[in-house]
Amino acid sequence: MVHTADTVQIHTINLWNPSGKPIFDADRDLASTTRQAVLSKIASDRTLMFAYHFPYRGLGHLRARDRGGFEWQPVNWQFES
DSSP states (O other): OOOGGOSSSSSHHHHHTTTTTOOOOOOHHHHHHHHHHHHHHHHHHHHEEEEETTSSEEEEEEOOOOOOOSEEEEOOOOOOO
């Protein structure tokens, strides 16, 4: 599992346009390049991803979209007692 921390903040914006350069990225060019590389690797390896900025629970997988960017595929899980 990969914890993306602040690599992605808003699931629709950062996934659909990972090359975007939000104002809150300190180094916008480096952040954009890093975000694209990290998300591409997660999608191609089908790695489980945890993104705490995403809708609850923040666990899921990525799939490349035909239009570019990525699609979020949440994973449903539950605790067992």
